[in-house]
Amino acid sequence: MPITTLALHPPASVGVEWEVDKPLAPLTSIKIGGPADYFVTVSHPHQLLRLARWARTVELPYLILGGGSNVLISDAGVRGLVIHNRCRTVRIDPAPCSLFPLDERPFLFAESGALLAGAARTSINEGLAGLEWAVSVPGTVGGAVINNAGAHGGEVKESLWDVMLLDEADEVRIVQASELDHRYRHSNLKRGEIIQGGFGPVVLSANFRLGFGDGEALRAKAQGFLDHRRRTQPVEPSLGSTFTNPAGDYAGRLIDAAGLRGMQIGGIEVSRTHANFLINPGGVGSGRAADVLALMEMIQERVLRQFGIRLDAEIQRVGAWQ
Ligand SMILES: Cc1cc2nc3c(=O)[nH]c(=O)nc-3n(C[C@H](O)[C@H](O)[C@H](O)COP(=O)(O)OP(=O)(O)OC[C@H]3O[C@@H](n4cnc5c(N)ncnc54)[C@H](O)[C@@H]3O)c2cc1C
Missing domain, CATH: 3.30.465.10 (Uridine Diphospho-n-acetylenolpyruvylglucosamine Reductase; domain 3)
Known part of the structure; x- marks a missing residue:
């Protein structure tokens, strides 16, 4: 059963605004991602603490979203609660x-x-x-x-x-x-x-x-x-380095040497400025998470075939994937 069918709301004492089906793409640095079933922005650690504890009590899975600069949120979005952390003191x-x-x-x-x-x-x-x-x-x-x-x-x-x-x-x-x-x-x-x-x-x-x-x-x-x-580094929306550097080498150098600089799938492109960055030049509504993943898999396959090196993702994939 999708979690959205449950009638949930945190108690007033938590003091937060509760949103449903919240688009997450604008809250990520790559400007990609489907909606969160439930969404709350917290600006004080007490809210963060009370909300997480309440979510545990009602068994509503939560995900903390900081700057969204290291997460690839799936096109289908995130089931459960996304807590957007703006506790900034x-x-x-x-x-x-x-x-x-x-x-x-x-x-x-x-x-x-x-x-x-x-x-x-x-x-x-x-x-x-x-x-x-x-x-x-x-x-x-x-x-x-x-x-x-x-x-x-x-x-x-x-x-x-x-x-x-x-x-x-x-x-x-x-x-x-x-x-x-x-x-x-x-x-x-x-x-x-x-x-x-x-x-x-x-x-x-x-x-x-x-x-x-x-x-x-x-x-x-x-x-x-x-x-x-x-x-x-490129100025277009991205998640920074997509892969971690393998021991003694650089992921960007390997991707470049595999001839993948500028390669595109859908709206996503291997940056010409830094090949370990996958960019979404069109911003919100343009690239899809599925395209980022397809490009990542193509890069991993080509680098493995050409250099025998397996590139590991630095970014985390978040939410519902097929
Ligand atoms: C242009 C660009 C350049 C970058 N350059 C660098 C770089 O030089 N060095 C580097 O290390 N990284 C770099 N990154 C990646 C990114 O900035 C870092 O990984 C950053 O620390 C992620 O922080 P965030 O708040 O955006 O985390 P998010 O992407 O929001 O979340 C990352 C993970 O942390 C979890 N999380 C976040 N906050 C909390 C919390 N309070 N409690 C529990 N879990 C939490 C999330 O659930 C998720 O699993 C770059 C990214 C971009 C877009």
């Missing part, structure tokens, strides 16, 4: 003296729906070092923690201290970063290549441990990263 906290009597390096606290790039900018403006690499990475802090996002030689695991999450046993817990098994674009909170709604852990907030730096130097470094990205 970011602040610099001094280190608690009791914990760090001889070390005054501050923390950056961010709610999980805060934009990672915005958090990086806040830290730079305060003359704090450690997140400069993140000024050009789209998406939220929650998505970055899940994926161990990284760029320009930096990654989340280097400065993440701990996260607050709602675990699968319905407890709110502080988890040390070292417990998250962060590796290249991986954490033990990431739920695989194809995901449906479920009852998985929810990242509520994160603390990053930063160092002191020179404001001007930090700004110049961040600007260098932004300039590099403008030169080397």
Whole structure:
């Protein structure tokens, strides 16, 4: 039975607006994806927490959507509840003296729906070092923690201290970063290549441990990263890197060497600027998720045949797939 046939509504105490059959394409960076059966935007961690707990109680599977910059949502959309996370508070906290009597390096606290790039900018403006690499990475802090996002030689695991999450046993817990098994674009909170709604852990907030730096130097470094990205990455809607880099090589180089640059299926194209990016130049209503998947499969098949290397998806496929 489709979940939409159930008459569901969270209690008023959760304080959210409830939407039905909500189009998700505009909320993703590639501008693709069918509707969510149910949809809620949360702007405060208490709403996020109460909503996830309520969904568990009524057995309504949920999916957290951050910036939608690493998820390919199927054309059929997502069954269950999509929780759009816009909990965006970011602040610099001094280190608690009791914990760090001889070390005054501050923390950056961010709610999980805060934009990672915005958090990086806040830290730079305060003359704090450690997140400069993140000024050009789209998406939220929650998505970055899940994926161990990284760029320009930096990654989340280097400065993440701990996260607050709602675990699968319905407890709110502080988890040390070292417990998250962060590796290249991986954490033990990431739920695989194809995901449906479920009852998985929810990242509520994160603390990053930063160092002191020179404001001007930090700004110049961040600007260098932004300039590099403008030169080397497409501006059209995409999900960034489609595949992870295989050991000792680059997915983009292999796709290029396989002669696939500019290849198209439907409205989707292998970017001529960066071959690991699949772009949807027409935006909302143009490309389909099925075309992205077909192009991904063609790339995987050609690269495997030509170089004997299997490319693994970095992006996650979300929702109902045939
Ligand atoms: C142009 C472009 C460039 C990019 N460049 C980079 C790059 O340089 N480096 C890099 O690492 N990535 C890059 N990416 C990919 C993307 O920005 C990152 O993976 C980002 O961290 C995803 O965050 P998000 O909020 O968009 O996550 P989403 O795509 O919304 O979600 C990703 C996954 O995390 C889960 N999730 C999100 N928030 C939470 C939460 N609070 N609790 C539990 N689960 C949650 C979702 O359910 C989903 O499974 C790029 C993407 C684009 C479009």
